[in-house]
Amino acid sequence: MRRLPQALARADTLDAGIQKTVAHESAYKQVTGRAQYLDDIPEPPDMLHLATVGAAQACALIENIELDAARCAPGVVDIITQADIPGSPDVSPVFHGDLLLAGECVDYVGQPVVAIAATTLEAARRACAQVKVRYRAQQPRLSVQEALNQKDLVLPSQTLRCGDVDTAIANADHQLRGDIYLRGQEHFYLEGQISIAVPNEDGGVRVYSSSQHPAEVQKLVAQVLAVPLHRVQAEVRRMGGAFGGKESQAAALACMAAVFAVRNQRPVKYRMPRRDDMTQTGKRHDFWNQYRVGFDRDGVIRGVEMDLAALCGHSADLSDGVVDRAMFHADNAYFYPAARISGHRCRTNTVSNTAFRGFGGPQGMVAAEAMLDDIARALGADPLDVRKRNLYRGNRNTTPYGQTLDEELLPLIEQLEQTADYRNRRQQIRAFNASSARIKKGIALTPVKFGISFTSKHLNQAGALLHIYADGSIHVSHGGTEMGQGLHTKIAQIVARGFGVDLARVHVAATATDQVPNASPTAASAGTDLNGMAALNAVNTLKQRLLEHAAETYRADIEQIGIRDDQCWIGERAIPFNELIKGAYLARVSLSATGFYRTPGIGYDRAAARGRPFLYFATGAAASEVEVDLYTGEYRVTRVDILHDVGDSLNPAIDLGQVEGGFVQGMGWLTSEELLWNERGQILSNSPANYKIPTAGDVPEVFNVDFFNRSHLAGKADEETVFRSKAVGEPPLMLAISVWCALRDACASLADYRFSPPLGVPATPEQVYFCARAAKNFAEAQS
Amino acid sequence: MKFVLNRELVEENALAADTTLLRYLREYRRLCGTKEGCASGDCGACTVLLGALEDGRVRYRAVNACITPLAAANRRHLVTIESLSNSGRLHPAQREILEHHGSQCGFCTPGIVMSLAGLYQQLLTDNGPQPDRTQVCEAISGNLCRCTGYRPIIDAGLKIVHTSDESHRLDAQAQIDQLASIGHTETPPGYFQPTNRKELQQALAENPDAHLIAGGTDLMLEVTQRCRPLNTIIDLSRVAELHRIDERDGFIHLGAALSYREMESFFADRSPSIRTLLERIGSRQIRNRGTLGGNIANASPIADLPPLLLALDALVTLADAQGNEYHMPLSDFYRGYKKTALGSAQYLAEIRFPARTLSDFHRAYKVSKRREDDISAVMAAIRLRTGAGKYGEVFTEVRIAFGGMAATPARVAAAESALLGRALEDEDALNTALAAIATTLQPIGDVRASAAYRMQIAQNLLRSAWQSLLQERIGKRAAEVRHA
Incomplete structure (x- = not known):
């Protein structure tokens, strides 16, 4: 048993802020328009605004850049190319190859080549049109298949192995092959990328960034300026959405603003217009997934071989981890007795793809779910039965990378099967489809098992800084950033509960690198798990000091002293918390503490492809029903039932928001959001006019979401997380795979469910139309 | 030009003709509650209300400030998020969003609140009942939210009239008087x-x-x-x-x-x-x-x-x-x-x-990736007039027109003549018309749809209209007409 910092938090303080549906800390400010985003901060009169010239070619050498006309354009103050960057032009998060401005060549259409600072954003944008760049064009590489065939990779491939997969597949009753192409996804955070840099007197800058990773912003800004990290501070109050798109991609804007700020000794704002944002920042990776599976006559899998090939774009960015996570989730919730799962990181002349909620996990998981459907169709079985037979359970609980699972999904799935009335509806749908020529219905129930922890071990650490001021108010800083997910709200609740005080005492400050150093990005769903533990750790340090102080002051045994209900109790006697703090201050007790946390027990040997990358798994399941019009492929999601395990919810309203919002975002990826490029490598889906995220009308009218009550699993050890809560940021996104499977189910009805028609991602009406056609053609060929 | 900005009568005559409302609010008035999400009218983060005085009442409309010229506010009441709460009391749209946890990152929130406030105001003016789900979704059809999944926002919208309170009328007498006081106005140069x-x-x-x-x-x-x-x-x-x-x-x-x-x-x-x-x-x-x-x-x-x-x-x-x-x-x-x-x-x-x-029997179909606020892959419009022929009812006037199938919106004469004079149930005639679509139109493939898909659904939509007509006229169960 590991020692937990929550040991000091007593059960009798449970009601102090936790498991309470309190509103998001910014909600009041948001509904009144007073919540300030970076673009809302009043601008000093000398502020400069930036715009960049994007490459017109996907793959070309730069022969000449003509800047004279732009220099004379109205409002222009400064223009730079790569040569003007004082430090390193490379702003890559982990590896290298992400350049702030292109050097001798360009690697994708839209890549920044020249940056212009002007007195207004319009002036900077208009001046960009005056820059003439001459290219010597080369043949761009645009497809993942081509890159894979040519072994053109941004990083080496990796393989997870367990058992003798070739024999297992060969000896199984049945064998199947399949492949699926999954397109990526644009983050479409409502607040576009933005940074403001203000020069300081030491040759550095203070940077205000809409970033999930201020520590990396600080590091990269210091690198481009060639100054030590202590000359740069990065600060994030809140983001208007991020979803992974501001994990690594925000840094370039901060770096660009910083370079101009220092050169001109003026404050600089770099806000990307939406079209630039959609062209110049990375997205969810496209994946081309191929599989081969052997299974017995009940559909139980014997062996699986998978090749997951990601379209990384021109550089590595975070693709190493993204493809790792795709591989870790290519099993989803299913036991593969023998497996060989390979991940490939393909290089293309497109924008470098990046983190996006799920971080490769969704792409691996869709491969598994598509395969399970294929197995069911091949046998004529109900896909849910085949799924249940293959779930991890009992001693069939070791993943292809050697981590054993404590989590059992069957009870959760069986509960949802009941509450969603899956069996009856399946029958009704069959009957409906038999009598309906034009409209077909489909249903699917799919599970999610998602590993929680950064797969890069060192990122699984967090820090917090806690002050109690003499008036009894509490200030918390931590390394996590607020992007809407309610992290600051939960941290405030954790601190209030840890102390046993009123939530109103606690203020969570803007995230800043000079408050908490070397913080990890707020990502991997781990924001609360990590920072909550760090904050709790700081609480415990301070609380211990306060208890000792109280014991001394009131001459009582420390065991008899407690803080709860916003008061300090010495036996039966209550002292107001303010009084306690005032006394502690006068007694010269330090009222400031740091907290630190590192996730215990994890470790993954990448060379051997074995270990325990995850502290635990978040689980859930969803059942979705759809209705398809075969004439056009148009469809509606008519009902969704979700059962998700959030552990002991820290804040049910926030967790519900994550589940519903994640589901709808996943549904968008799998249905209407289509990223497209032309044969020259230009992105076609470059604005919300031609890239369609879900609207209110797309949300199913029947949308039942429930949290799984784990008392159903009595006797099972709970995870050792902050107040027994579970991560909830990413996992619900993958519940939407049930929508994709339901659409395919509706189409499969045309072939009496004996054929698994190909359906791409996203399943636009066009894709669904041709999927149904394929099923119909199969049925006609059979008869 | 003169207009009422929230509760203040203002005059602006010096700004450039193409100044947008959004730019004016954010840069000239420092009213930054109204956000820029896309600057193309697609996301609704910049939604504000414009009210026009009509017969002593003010009619408010939600508009995208990012693509509305400032001069559109001339002689109008321009309402932004900053003035929505009244003496510290939240407007019903604000309160319900707050209570339903309808904001996460909050960037879209002011726009959504304004759209719901527009619905609230309309229901107040029309003495309408509590809105239904369709009305709420319609009111926020131009507001993208990437965080919540909309469910709490829709629930909030369903409750706005429940908490109806006349003190939240945007067209208070003071504002009506201000609007009425505006006489002749100049517009920007x-x-x-x-x-x-x-x-x-x-x-x-x-x-x-x-x-x-x-x-x-x-x-x-x-x-x-x-x-x-x-x-x-x-x-x-x-x-x-x-x-x-x-x-x-x-x-x-x-x-x-x-x-x-x-x-x-x-x-x-x-x-x-x-x-x-x-x-x-x-x-x-x-x-x-x-x-x-x-x-x-x-x-x-x-x-x-x-x-x-x-x-x-x-x-x-x-x-x-x-x-x-x-x-x-x-x-x-x-x-x-x-x-x-x-x-x-x-x-x-x-x-x-x-x-x-x-x-006449007429149908218009729009096919797009998304139901709301999308550009069509194919538009189809079909009008069929029927009359008595020698052996039964025949088509006496046929119009078949498409969008997205050619360089301009266009009728397909060959398809029309294939049906003209033919009996309603004559499926051969329909098939000839469908074939005529295939031979006369050459749609392109682009970001919205492939050429092949456009061609197939254009034909299917004609078939769909034909089946609807048959069902309507003859009651014959040729097909279902229900749409998914």
Whole structure:
């Protein structure tokens, strides 16, 4: 048993802020328009605004850049190319190859080549049109298949192995092959990328960034300026959405603003217009997934071989981890007795793809779910039965990378099967489809098992800084950033509960690198798990000091002293918390503490492809029903039932928001959001006019979401997380795979469910139309 | 120009003609509650309300501030998020969003609150009941939220009237008085806002190269997306004659400056098909600003209304600075990809079509990736008149028109003649018509759809209309007409 910092938090303080549906800390400010985003901060009169010239070619050498006309354009103050960057032009998060401005060549259409600072954003944008760049064009590489065939990779491939997969597949009753192409996804955070840099007197800058990773912003800004990290501070109050798109991609804007700020000794704002944002920042990776599976006559899998090939774009960015996570989730919730799962990181002349909620996990998981459907169709079985037979359970609980699972999904799935009335509806749908020529219905129930922890071990650490001021108010800083997910709200609740005080005492400050150093990005769903533990750790340090102080002051045994209900109790006697703090201050007790946390027990040997990358798994399941019009492929999601395990919810309203919002975002990826490029490598889906995220009308009218009550699993050890809560940021996104499977189910009805028609991602009406056609053609060929 | 900004009467005469409302609010007034999410009218983060005084009451419409010219606020009440709460008390739209946990990152929230406040105000003015789900979704159809999944926002919208409170009326007497006090106004230099055709002709004669704007939902993208200044603008949206909508001389007459919103109620009873199509155009905010004339005159091959108007045998009236009028069938108006018969210093004045066409069987279909606020992959409009033939009922008039299938919205004459004179149930005739679509049209593949898909669904939509007609006329169960 590991020692937990929550040991000091007593059960009798449970009601102090936790498991309470309190509103998001910014909600009041948001509904009144007073919540300030970076673009809302009043601008000093000398502020400069930036715009960049994007490459017109996907793959070309730069022969000449003509800047004279732009220099004379109205409002222009400064223009730079790569040569003007004082430090390193490379702003890559982990590896290298992400350049702030292109050097001798360009690697994708839209890549920044020249940056212009002007007195207004319009002036900077208009001046960009005056820059003439001459290219010597080369043949761009645009497809993942081509890159894979040519072994053109941004990083080496990796393989997870367990058992003798070739024999297992060969000896199984049945064998199947399949492949699926999954397109990526644009983050479409409502607040576009933005940074403001203000020069300081030491040759550095203070940077205000809409970033999930201020520590990396600080590091990269210091690198481009060639100054030590202590000359740069990065600060994030809140983001208007991020979803992974501001994990690594925000840094370039901060770096660009910083370079101009220092050169001109003026404050600089770099806000990307939406079209630039959609062209110049990375997205969810496209994946081309191929599989081969052997299974017995009940559909139980014997062996699986998978090749997951990601379209990384021109550089590595975070693709190493993204493809790792795709591989870790290519099993989803299913036991593969023998497996060989390979991940490939393909290089293309497109924008470098990046983190996006799920971080490769969704792409691996869709491969598994598509395969399970294929197995069911091949046998004529109900896909849910085949799924249940293959779930991890009992001693069939070791993943292809050697981590054993404590989590059992069957009870959760069986509960949802009941509450969603899956069996009856399946029958009704069959009957409906038999009598309906034009409209077909489909249903699917799919599970999610998602590993929680950064797969890069060192990122699984967090820090917090806690002050109690003499008036009894509490200030918390931590390394996590607020992007809407309610992290600051939960941290405030954790601190209030840890102390046993009123939530109103606690203020969570803007995230800043000079408050908490070397913080990890707020990502991997781990924001609360990590920072909550760090904050709790700081609480415990301070609380211990306060208890000792109280014991001394009131001459009582420390065991008899407690803080709860916003008061300090010495036996039966209550002292107001303010009084306690005032006394502690006068007694010269330090009222400031740091907290630190590192996730215990994890470790993954990448060379051997074995270990325990995850502290635990978040689980859930969803059942979705759809209705398809075969004439056009148009469809509606008519009902969704979700059962998700959030552990002991820290804040049910926030967790519900994550589940519903994640589901709808996943549904968008799998249905209407289509990223497209032309044969020259230009992105076609470059604005919300031609890239369609879900609207209110797309949300199913029947949308039942429930949290799984784990008392159903009595006797099972709970995870050792902050107040027994579970991560909830990413996992619900993958519940939407049930929508994709339901659409395919509706189409499969045309072939009496004996054929698994190909359906791409996203399943636009066009894709669904041709999927149904394929099923119909199969049925006609059979008869 | 003069207008009421929240609770203050303001005058602005010095700003550039193409200044957007959003820019004005954020940069000149430092009212930063209104956000820029896309600057193209697609996300709704910048939603504000514009109220016009009509018969002593103020009618409020939600609009996208990012693509609305500032001059659209002339003589109007401009309401932003900053003034919505009254003496510290939250407006019902704010309170319900707060209580339903309808904000996460919060960037879209002010826009959503404003859209719901627009719905609230409309229900208050019309003494409407508590809104239903359809009304709420319609009100926020132009508001993208990437965090919540909308469920809490919809729930909040369902509750706004429940908590109705007259003190949250936006058209308080003070604001009505302010609006009423505005007399004659100037508009910014280069921005002309004629109120009748005579003034319009004069403005055109003096500025033959001016940009004509009505709703501006397309033209303003030049400013916000391409950074191209519009130095001289003639605004058609206040010309009273261009807002006429009536039935006379056997024709339905539609003024070119009619917004989609103004058309919605007119067609509600006359043609459910047209009403349904109108609901699929843009978003609530776009329909509040976008106009019939703009939809036709920008000559987009994928515009929503032209195929339907072609099927209804619409005629257009062009007019010039001298008051001359030119009449022509809509089909002659289109001269090629993005080209029309409109000459310099001319404007589209009116669209009319025979009223009798509305009593014919007619259907308009729009197919797109997303139901709300999307651009069509294919538009189909079909009108079928039937009459007695020698051996039964036959087609006596056939109109088949498409958008997205050619360089302009276009009828398919070969398909029409394949059905003309043929019996209703004659499936061979239908198949000939379908084949004619395949041989005469050559759609392109683009970001919205492939050529193959466009071709197949264009044919399927004709079949769908034909089946609906059969079911309607003969009661024959040829197919289901239900849409997914």
